[in-house]
Amino acid sequence: MLLENKYYKVLRARENGEGKAVFHVAILPDCNVYEGHFPGKPVCPGVCNIQTIKECASLLVGKELRIFSIKQCLLTAIATPTVCPEVDVEVEVKEVDGKYSIVATISDEIRLYMTFKGEGV
Amino acid sequence: MTDIKNLIPQRSPIMMVDELLEAHDDVARCCLTIREDNFFLEPDGAIAEPGVIEHIAQSASAFAGYNAMQSGATEPPVGYIGEVKRFRLNRRPCKGETLVTTITMGPTVGGVTIITGDTVSGEENIATTQMKIYVAGE
Numbered sequence: 001m002l003l004e005n006k007y008y009k010v011l012r013a014r015e016n017g018e019g020k021a022v023f024h025v026a027i028l029p030d031c032n033v034y035e036g037h038f039p040g041k042p043v044c045p046g047v048c049n050i051q052t053i054k055e056c057a058s059l060l061v062g063k064e065l066r067i068f069s070i071k072q073c074l075l076t077a078i079a080t081p082t083v084c085p086e087v088d089v090e091v092e093v094k095e096v097d098g099k100y101s102i103v104a105t106i107s108d109e110i111r112l113y114m115t116f117k118g119e120g121v
Numbered sequence: 122m123t124d125i126k127n128l129i130p131q132r133s134p135i136m137m138v139d140e141l142l143e144a145h146d147d148v149a150r151c152c153l154t155i156r157e158d159n160f161f162l163e164p165d166g167a168i169a170e171p172g173v174i175e176h177i178a179q180s181a182s183a184f185a186g187y188n189a190m191q192s193g194a195t196e197p198p199v200g201y202i203g204e205v206k207r208f209r210l211n212r213r214p215c216k217g218e219t220l221v222t223t224i225t226m227g228p229t230v231g232g233v234t235i236i237t238g239d240t241v242s243g244e245e246n247i248a249t250t251q252m253k254i255y256v257a258g259e
Contacts, residue, residue, distance in 0.1 A: 002161065002169050033160065036132035038199065045135060046202045047171035047178070054170070067170045070208035070250075078201065118208075 001055045001064070007031045008052050011086065013059070023056045023089040029081035044079040046114070053104040053116050056089045065093075065100055065120035073118070077111045084108050128186030129179055130199045134160045137176040141183045147226045149187065151180035154219045167213035173220075173248045177238035178202050180222040181254055185234070200254045203233060208250040218242045232256055 004010070008025040015021050027044060034042035050073060058065045079087070091104040099119055106114040125138055137160075142150040153176050155162065161172025178200075186197040214220055220240050227235035233255045240248040 002163055033135050036135040038130050039132050043201075045175065046205075047175040050174065050205075051169055051171045066213070068210050070205050073205040073208075075202055075204065 001058065003048060003051050004055055007033060007048050010056075010059070013056075016090070019060070019094055020090075020092045021056070021060045023059070023091070024086060025052065025056075025089055026086050027079070027081045027084060029085070031081075034081070042080055042082070044081070044084075046073075046075045049075075049079065049106055049114050050116065053089060053091060053102070053106065053114070054120065057091045057093050057100070057102045057104065057120065060091055061093050061095070061100065065102070067102075067118050067120045070116070070118040073114065073116045075114055077113050079106070079113045084111075084113065087113065123187070123190070125183060126197075127190065128183040128197050130197045131179055131182070134158070135175070136179070137161075137172065138179040138183050141187055142221070144184055144187050149180070149184035149224045149226075150221060151183050151224070152219055152221045155214055155216050157216060159216070162216060167215045170210055170213060173210060173214065173240060174202075174205060174208065174250065176220060177222055177224070177240060177248070177250055178252060178254065180238060181224045181226070181234075181236045181252065184224050184226060185254070185256065198256045200256045202252060203255050204251075204253040206251040206253075208248065210248045211246055214242055214247055220247060 011024045013023045094101045104116040138151045161168040182200045222240040225237045
């Protein structure tokens with residue numbers, strides 16, 4: 001997967017009921033994305049967090065998912081490798097007729113960084 | 122029109138706009154050619170879906186940067202995505218394709234601007250979305 005062990009690393013994962021799991025991940029500060037986002041001021045790109053959600057959802061269902069729609073994704077706080085070196089990616093995936101609805105959050109003990117509602121195949 | 126680095130704060134490896142093609146009133150068009158070294162390029166030769174979102178966000182950022190330069194700013198403003206809504210992706214764009222994105226800027230309230238983005242490759246619609254973008258420090 002594109003960003004696993006490059007932008008984030010899964011430290012542990014636990015299933016949290018049917019189609020649900022929490023992935024505790026490290027945000028890797030040495031990822032080259034921070035050279036450009038932004039020079040001298042590393043900020044986690046929101047789209048990398050969306051990709052992280054998608055990859056965690058893929059790990060949960062055992063299949064590489066592709067997002068074709070996002071109903072709503074809120075970026076509620078600025079994440080950086082310093083502000084949140086480790087976060088919980090909580091995902092719930094439901095399959096209906098070959099399409100997967102994905103509901104997810106990224107948070108730590110202090111804040112919520114992202115909420116996500118989308119669909120993949 | 123202007124060197125893109127004057128309009129957006131992002132730099133390699135995550136520059137997802139090549140050029141601001143035109144801007145007038147509340148509409149602008151930007152383009153990006155997907156190259157071998159694209160940050161989001163996957164082994165199958167297409168980019169990951171969030172790469173399209175980033176391209177649309179940076180197109181809006183370039184538009185905001187252009188407007189800021191017209192108002193006398195010397196540095197491109199740093200904007201953050203606050204919300205992605207009603208994003209629809211028809212297919213992942215491939216290496217070698219040139220995306221052209223039309224940004225329509227809505228009103229700015231409390232530093233938050235609502236934009237819509239429509240991305241095409243040639244005549245083909247690739248993606249549409251709404252976004253809220255806010256500029257730090259405003």
